[in-house]
Amino acid sequence: MVEISISYLYNSWCEIFEKAGISNFKNEVLWLIQKYIDISISDIHLLNSYNISEGTHSNILNSLKKRSERYPLQYILETQPFYTRDYFVGEGVLIPRSDTECICEKGIEFINKHKYNSFVDICSGTGCIGITLEKETQISRCLAIENSLLAYKYLEKNKKFHNCDIKLKLIDIFSKSFAEDIDQKFDLIVSNPPYLTKEDMENLQPEVLYEPRDALFGETNGLSFYHRIVSISKKILNKNGMILFEIGLGQSKDVIKILENACFLNIGFIQDDSNITRGVYGFK
Numbered sequence: 130m131v132e133i134s135i136s137y138l139y140n141s142w143c144e145i146f147e148k149a150g151i152s153n154f155k156n157e158v159l160w161l162i163q164k165y166i167d168i169s170i171s172d173i174h175l176l177n178s179y180n181i182s183e184g185t186h187s188n189i190l191n192s193l194k195k196r197s198e199r200y201p202l203q204y205i206l207e208t209q210p211f212y213t214r215d216y217f218v219g220e221g222v223l224i225p226r227s228d229t230e231c232i233c234e235k236g237i238e239f240i241n242k243h244k245y246n247s248f249v250d251i252c253s254g255t256g257c258i259g260i261t262l263e264k265e266t267q268i269s270r271c272l273a274i275e276n277s278l279l280a281y282k283y284l285e286k287n288k289k290f291h292n293c294d295i296k297l298k299l300i301d302i303f304s305k306s307f308a309e310d311i312d313q314k315f316d317l318i319v320s321n322p323p324y325l326t327k328e329d330m331e332n333l334q335p336e337v338l339y340e341p342r343d344a345l346f347g348e349t350n351g352l353s354f355y356h357r358i359v360s361i362s363k364k365i366l367n368k369n370g371m372i373l374f375e376i377g378l379g380q381s382k383d384v385i386k387i388l389e390n391a392c393f394l395n396i397g398f399i400q401d402d403s404n405i406t407r408g409v410y411g412f413k
């Protein structure tokens with residue numbers, strides 16, 4: 130056992146995190162300590178002397194050090210909340226963003242309004258979109274598609290954890306055999322694909338550099354996945370079905386154009402609470 134001053138540990142790492150540019154530094158130090166010790170913030174301030182095992186001490190120090198190097202908090206905590214549920218995350222899978230919740234809200238609204246029976250979540254990652262739609266609606270047939278084996282393992286784990294009735298498929302949507310491999314049609318295609326441009330990739334926050342490049346980069350102009358998904362929709366989308374996309378900042382005109390060129394109707398866009406356009410949809 131080692132005897133430590135927990136208040137000193139907390140205060141000194143708060144200082145280090147603040148200097149490292151971590152804005153929510155007080156909470157983050159607290160959460161990282163609480164990952165290993167069941168202790169409240171008032172006890173941290175009160176207790177000068179605290180006994181913990183050497184293993185626990187080194188786990189806390191390693192985690193704090195990693196985070197001070199801007200390694201993502203969620204990868205250390207191994208979980209991220211999204212639309213009222215927790216998702217397992219770690220290296221190799223994109224951390225779900227709260228921006229994506231408005232896409233789920235719209236998806237739920239459309240599934241209920243049009244009485245859709247099936248959907249496919251393309252580029253599923255953790256499964257946060259597909260699992261949310263399955264859990265929040267009465268839909269009967271769901272599929273999630275992902276091509277990264279590392280991400281797929283998290284998809285499987287999250288599906289199991291949430292006891293979700295969704296089929297999973299490990300497949301590259303650019304593969305030639307895609308349409309034969311997915312031999313079913315769906316009422317809804319939903320996707321938050323990689324959409325960052327080359328320029329975006331050069332200006333990422335330090336934390337994002339630890340996330341998989343393949344989950345972020347949508348080739349030079351960030352639009353290659355939208356072109357591909359709209360093109361495969363000819364084979365896998367039912368008549369009167371719809372496509373619902375999350376998009377990157379400033380991509381709405383381009384993505385609307387892609388849907389118009391493929392003769393999609395009643396095209397619309399989705400704004401988040403800050404009036405930023407986050408999604409685009411259209412009907413076949």
Ligand SMILES: C[S@@+](CC[C@H](N)C(=O)[O-])C[C@H]1O[C@@H](n2cnc3c(N)ncnc32)[C@H](O)[C@@H]1O
Nearest residue numbers: 225252253254275276277301302321322323344
């Ligand atoms: C922006 S992330 C979205 C993850 C998740 N849907 C979300 O909203 O958090 C894009 C995902 O697409 C996957 N992906 C990239 N290229 C792919 C491809 N060619 N075929 C299928 N999935 C792909 C990545 O591995 C990543 O998990």
